[in-house]
Amino acid sequence: MILQIKNTARDLKIRLPDLITRPVGRRMYERTRKSMAHVGDGEVVLVDFSGVQVIDSSFIDEFLLRLIEDSREESPVFFVKLANITPIIETNIDSVFSSYQAYNERRIAVVTESLTAMNSYCIGIISGHERDVLDYLRINRVAALGDIAAFVGMREEDALPLVEGLYGLRVVRREHSGPPGRYEAV
Amino acid sequence: MYVLTDGTTTTLLLPDRCRDVYSFEDIISLGEKISRERVAALDLSAISFIEPYSMLALLLLGRNHLRDTGERLRLANIPLNIHQYLARMDFISKGSFVLTDRLDAKLLYRRSSFSNRVIEITDIPGRERESIRAIAGVISIFRKRARHILKYWLNESIVDYFVTVISEVCQNIFEHSLDSGYCAMQTYSAGSEHVVRLVIMDSGIGIRESFGGRNEFASVSGSGIIEKALTTPISSKRRFGYGLCQVNAIIEKLKGSIYIRSADSSAAVLYNRRQSGASHLFLRDDLAPFPGTQISISLFG
Helix, strand or coil, rough: CCCCCHHHHHCCCCCCCCCHHHHHHHHHHHHHHHCCCCCCCCCCEEEEECCEEEEHHHHHHHHHHHHHHCCCCCCEEEEEEECCCCCHHHHHHHHHHHHHHHHHHHEEEECEEEEECCCCEEEECCCHHHHHHHHHHHHCCCCCCHHHHHHHCHHHHHHHHHHHHHHHCCCCCEECCCCCCCCCEC | CCCEECCCCCEEECCCCCCCCCCCHHHHHHHHHHCCCCCCCCCCCCCCCCCCHHHHHHHHHHHHHHHHHCCEEEECCCCHHHHHHHHHCCCCCHEEEECCCCCCCCCCCCCCCHHEEEEEEEEEEEHHHHHHHHHHHHHHHHHHHHHCCCCCCCCCHHHHHHHHHHHHHHHHHHHHCCCCCCEEEEEEEEEEEEEEEEEECCCCCCCHCCCCCCCHHHCCCCCHHHHHHCCCCCCCCCCCCCHHHHHHHHHHHHHHHEEEECEEEEEEEEHHCCCCCCCCCEECCCCCCCCEEEEEEECCC
């Protein structure tokens, strides 16, 4: 599913290129969730920010954080991926995620379509091994746990919590159709 | 030494201390005198220059006086250039002061003459819906004029950084101050230095009071709370917040400076003056009381 943020903003008569303040974030979130009523289990929701220049921390808190928290619910599980984000959007998301993690003692991350300024396809604090897994899956699309474990130099039983942790963050998918123990990129 | 009495009204001669946030403290410290000696008019004849922070703080001083006494202070003997500037920035039309002299319309600055280098004084209402509209308006004007306001600093990202800063700081007014406030911005030259200054202020409950419900700050000084808000994602309304912390990170990146004043405390962070090992954070808790929170964010070039 592709969510064009500029279309949602236009429907709500919110002028772009900047999406700022909590009330604007709340309105955008509510409209977005309505449009996601039929999102399928395991589906990737591509949030496309083309046409948006700045989103501030209040907007991120009310819109993106809530969307990511929803994605972690059991039903339906979905995966958020960001597209066409500007450097300031990336900076602001990164800052909010750092604060969220510091105060909630709960990690948060989101996958991006393009390479970020931090030379990664993910915003959020993740370990070097986790980043390796994301990069491996991004290139190979789908991989068995054994292959991932071999790539990062771990035993399968040690790699399992690592990959499942990434699944819990909703930055890696479990393959639905294939045999168990296979993962795919978001 | 500044008080003159002409028989019917008491006039206070303001010293020429409107050049920066620090010198304006001399005028804020006259606030008590204004109420104690029932000053009715401020004589601006000694003022040779007024920068945006001093202008907005003077406007708040007048508004506070009006709220406290029900009477508007008069402004007298305003030098022509100051009068032109105050009129151009919409200071006079805010209605906090009565002017003893009217300026001939021919002498007023035309909007087109330096419109692009300023954002006029804009009300930031205390209510959420109106405030959001006002903030969006300020940002829209800023985007249109950014090429001129940030002429000496312009790169691809700086405009977006400033949009974030304006948004974060203005939201604090309706989120935390329980009052309305003002925002203004200007680029100007001081000697050989170019300055761009964004000023946002209110006369609400202030930073300490807004954290009143948090026990962990009970024994922290006012300036200590300001410092904490700048360096840690704390919030008075939620478990954690981002605003000032994010602003601080951006201004550090841009090597600018931040000055925050609230009640009798202040914190100044001078990234533009930072040298290796030297302190760039200056805290004070001995200022004259002035209600609300006043913020000045500057870049120098």
